[in-house]
Amino acid sequence: MARILLTGFEPFGGDTVNPSGDAVALVADAWTGPDELVTATLPVSFRGAAEQMNALLDRHSPDIVIATGLAGGRSAVTPERVAINLADARIPDNDGAQPVDQESVPGGPPAAFATLPVKAIAGAIRDAGIPAEVSYSAGTYVCNHVFAHVMQWADAAPGRRGGFIHVPYATGQGSQNAPELPLEDIARALRIAVRISVDRSVDIHVTGGAIS
Numbered sequence: 213m214a215r216i217l218l219t220g221f222e223p224f225g226g227d228t229v230n231p232s233g234d235a236v237a238l239v240a241d242a243w244t245g246p247d248e249l250v251t252a253t254l255p256v257s258f259r260g261a262a263e264q265m266n267a268l269l270d271r272h273s274p275d276i277v278i279a280t281g282l283a284g285g286r287s288a289v290t291p292e293r294v295a296i297n298l299a300d301a302r303i304p305d306n307d308g309a310q311p312v313d314q315e316s317v318p319g320g321p322p323a324a325f326a327t328l329p330v331k332a333i334a335g336a337i338r339d340a341g342i343p344a345e346v347s348y349s350a351g352t353y354v355c356n357h358v359f360a361h362v363m364q365w366a367d368a369a370p371g372r373r374g375g376f377i378h379v380p381y382a383t384g385q386g387s388q389n390a391p392e393l394p395l396e397d398i399a400r401a402l403r404i405a406v407r408i409s410v411d412r413s414v415d416i417h418v419t420g421g422a423i424s
């Protein structure tokens with residue numbers, strides 16, 4: 213039996229809702245096991261989110277961590293392939309902090325790959341009729357920052373795996389004609405991501421990648 217930590221985020225940047233936190237709550241409500249699921253909603257704060265994530269990792273010692281957040285404007289559920297060690301905030305976080313060109317993990321490597329089977333996850337979500345694709349940039353804001361911390365933890369000991377999934381706005385929540393998905397589909401996609409991550413530690417060998 214695996215223990216999975218699944219997190220979402222609070223609203224930020226003028227939004228009153230964040231589909232990542234809402235979808236994680238739906239997954240938690242309907243979870244039937246047998247694997248153990250721990251969920252949390254993180255603050256959109258560089259300092260607070262990293263501190264809370266590190267505390268959750270210490271407290272629960274999960275086998276697998278899947279952190280999730282909103283990428284408003286994306287039309288698909290996007291498992292992220294790589295975390296970069298860079299915090300460069302276009303807007304202040306919810307605490308008013310706005311780091312520029314700082315390392316997320318001081319002294320850490322410039323980048324770290326997710327150790328979730330991102331191609332298999334994207335494929336399985338698409339098979340369920342929900343748009344999904346692997347992404348090669350989680351940005352340089354709080355999501356990437358948390359992702360970098362998750363990967364520092366995951367890469368520090370054998371048997372730990374981690375990654376990040378960005379989700380679109382949920383229906384009725386997108387601003388300025390931004391693409392949206394039903395919240396229940398986002399939750400379904402996250403359930404699939406958990407299942408695939410538990411079932412396979414090695415990704416499928418299929419072509420992928422992006423030109424830009």
Ligand code: PCA
Pocket residue numbers: 221224230232256280281282283350351352353354355356
């Ligand atoms: N999305 C932001 C931070 C919190 C969230 O849900 C991001 O992509 O960095």
